Amino acid sequence: MxxxxxxxxxxxxxxxxxxxxxxxxxxxxxxxxxxxxxxxxxxxxxxxxxxxxxxxxxxxxxxxxxxxxxxxxxxxxxxxxxxxxxxxxxxxxxxxxxxxxxxxxxxxxxxxxxxxxxxxxxxxxxxxxxxxxxxxxxxxxxxxxxxxxxxxxxxxxxxxxxxxxxxxxxxxxxxxxxxxxxxxxxxxxxxxxxxxxxxxxxxxxxxxxxxxxxxxxxxxxxxxxxxxxxxxxxxxxxxxxxxxxxxxxxxxxxxxxxRTELVAESARCRELRDHLQQRIERELGFVELNGHPSERLPGNLNLSFHFVEGESLIMGISDVAVSSGSACTSASLEPSHVLRAMDVGEDLAHSSIRFGIGRFTTREEVDYAADALVKAVRRLREMSPLYELAQEGVDLKNIQWQGGH
Amino acid sequence: MAYSDKVLDHYNHPRNVGALDKARADVGTGVVGAPECGDVMKLQIQVEGDRIVDAKFKTFGCGSAIASSSLATEWLKGKTLEQAEGIRNTEIVAELSLPPVKIHCSVLAEDAIKAAIADFKRKQGEDRATAHPAEAQRTWEQNT
CATH class of the missing domain: 3.40.640.10 (Type I PLP-dependent aspartate aminotransferase-like (Major domain))
Structure with a gap:
């Protein structure tokens, strides 16, 4: 690989x-x-x-x-x-x-x-x-x-x-x-x-x-x-x-x-996507799917990981190329307008990762990506003050944050 | 975006990740930022006399935010409160070679240092004035 x-x-x-x-x-x-x-x-x-x-x-x-x-x-x-x-x-x-x-x-x-x-x-x-x-x-x-x-x-x-x-x-x-x-x-x-x-x-x-x-x-x-x-x-x-x-x-x-390979390729991408999604959801809690559960592109998986910021997560899986809806990966410092239009909370918009699977993706690659991602999310949650608060039973929605910008 | 070697080093080997007991009178806690903005830093100091003997952080944010807070804890240890108050975000920018779009990460780290010191001083004042140190240690307010 x-x-x-x-x-x-x-x-x-x-x-x-x-x-x-x-x-x-x-x-x-x-x-x-x-x-x-x-x-x-x-x-x-x-x-x-x-x-x-x-x-x-x-x-x-x-x-x-x-x-x-x-x-x-x-x-x-x-x-x-x-x-x-x-x-x-x-x-x-x-x-x-x-x-x-x-x-x-x-x-x-x-x-x-x-x-x-x-x-x-x-x-x-x-x-x-x-x-x-x-x-x-x-x-x-x-x-x-x-x-x-x-x-x-x-x-x-x-x-x-x-x-x-x-x-x-x-x-x-x-x-x-x-x-x-x-x-x-x-x-x-x-x-x-x-x-x-x-x-x-x-x-x-x-x-x-x-x-x-x-x-x-x-x-x-x-x-x-x-x-x-x-x-x-x-x-x-x-x-x-x-x-x-x-x-x-x-x-x-x-x-x-x-046109000629659509049916076979879509089925293959969907299977790999479902495998990736199932592995991540099985091994990590606090994961949200962005988008429609069934009416979606076969090769697309967009997930938000609570308590973890998207860009730092991308850094943590540096040999897997994915993209994020986080503001930090764009020049504008604005989080994704799509996630915003969907009323995904701004915090979750910052925590989103898009996985795109295609013609040349293998199952081995998907498993490697899942391993790397699970490891990175766990590590970043251990250093996340939001995860700590959630573990203490504090509802993050009830906190009045200071010094936001 | 390419990260500087120092940002990568702090991201991959963050110094002083963890938590101090925020109920203790000799511990100051600063929490700054907001999840909606994509970064929250929690920085804690433990003080003996007027000297910082330990510092810990936890950060939700991009790699530069993690590196800025990691570096801040490294710098805080051993400093007096007065020296710590003198740390400027521009020094963090220079040390980590942060690009312009990441300057806000260093600003947040400076804010976190100031908030932790303020929390510690407030506790010291309260300790002298009243006898209930344990509650109300948070620098954030909880709406119930």
Whole structure:
């Protein structure tokens, strides 16, 4: 077993060897510009890009003409939200999203608010889920877009996308979903799920960084977007810029693998995740699961450990790569906005750890991580004044803390 | 974030973790911070005459907070109360090479030192004034 162990698959994933192999010829041999119409170099590049478009469309139940290439999910989100808001401004200026969305959505919404849009931020329940009825209640005649993520990147909770999509369809509002964490992990079908716009990213599914796609529905209804990147009119005018051919080929191959291996891989990740969770809960007390107990990504486990701060815990398991919702691991010194939106107490938000299990995780690695974690939590609790108070039977909620900041 | 070797050393081998009997008249206890803020430090000193003869800590917080309080206990032992009151957070920052985002950890350690000394002095005053030392030793207040 090689150290350190990578258990942060929701942050990014390594490029699958099969993906890398598919990409390599496009750096030096097949280097043509997909927009070059006058020679074989360009034709070959275009053919490969169109093949990738088919592979991506197949993974989400779309048609290849509905795929727009971008630099990743953040750009796709910006294009979807700003593009819809601008194009449909005459219909209205209201958008609906949730407090548990990724910053790419939240900050884009803030930008749109500055430009005169109105945004309703739905509050998720304690498991980070948004109910279809909340969406129904928030939609108004002037609502142009509902933007809700498929799977939460921090706590792994899955939104009831099909039901939310049905509500949006019924009320005639466009529906965008950030499926960055969902594609390749849970079945995605833009037709059955009533999705009008969807983004995905290669590096979350064993493809390269710096490439992603936006699905834009072409019929029933036909979605129109105002371009946010002007130039040569690539991608049906929606996103100008020379196509990243090697990256796109990699994204295509990654999507093909995600589609064909989804069932087996999800089952394997779920089993490893459950094993990790069971071991930790069996060997340690005072552990809380963040997120939904069953409606969650198969490879995600987000736990809070009472009386222990997340960053110090991460230091204690230094050869296991995980991430924390603790403020101390972010530049902002603010704890996770997702855990806050779920009303997980601030103290528990500081104590949260996200374990991400993926394609290359082994049972041996999971057991190593569980051993290291249990040992570190026990050690840190022994030096925690909060644990001491709890052992004495003091309810921490009844203490008035001094010198907090 | 990369930690300095000294932070790592204190985190991996914390000095003086533990508790002194907070009911004792010669022990001062300081508890600062709040769980909501991600750090709580409990620092205790035992005093003979005007000299600190023992110091213990327990900390809920990041590695830098643990290191700051561990270092504080190391520095406190053997110092007079007056010398201890003179310890500044900037000295902790320098010793541990704390980055700017971790300066608050050193501030908390300085606060904990001051709170422990204040608690000890308050107890000494109370001892002279009244005859019930055991209760009300906590520097935090419990709402019932």
């Amino acid at each position: 090689k150290l350190p162990i990578y258990l942060d698959y929701q942050a990014t994933t390594p490029v699958d060897a099969r993906v890398l192999e598919a990409m390599l010829p496009y750096f030096s041999e097949q280097f043509g510009n997909a927009a070059s119409r006058s020679h074989a170099f360009g034709w070959k590049a275009e053919e490969s890009v169109e093949h990738a478009r088919e592979q991506i469309a197949a993974a989400i139940g779309a048609s290849s003409k509905e795929i727009i290439f971008t630099s990743g999910s953040t750009e796709a989100i910006n294009l979807a939200l700003k593009g819809v808001a601008e194009m449909y401004a005459s219909k209205g200026k209201h958008l609906v999203t949730s407090l548990a969305e990724h910053k790419a959505v939240l900050d884009t919404c803030k930008h749109l608010e500055k430009l005169g849009c109105e945004v309703t931020y739905l509050k998720p329940d304690k498991t980070a889920r948004i109910a279809p009825e909340q969406v129904r209640a928030a939609i108004r005649p002037d609502t142009v877009l509902v933007a809700l993520m498929w799977a939460n990147n921090e706590v792994g909770t899955l939104n009831p996308i099909r039901e939310i999509g049905a509500v949006c369809r019924e009320l005639g509002t466009l529906f965008f979903t950030d499926a960055t964490q969902a594609v390749g992990k849970v079945p995605v079908d833009v037709e059955a799920d009533h999705v009008d716009l969807l983004c995905l990213s290669a590096h979350k599914i064993y493809g390269p960084k710096g490439v992603g796609a936006l699905y834009v529905r072409r019929k029933n209804p036909r979605v129109r977007l105002a371009a946010q990147m002007d130039g040569g009119g690539h991608e049906r005018g929606m996103r100008s810029g020379t196509l990243n051919v090697p990256g796109i080929v990699g994204l295509g191959k990654a999507c093909e693998l995600a």
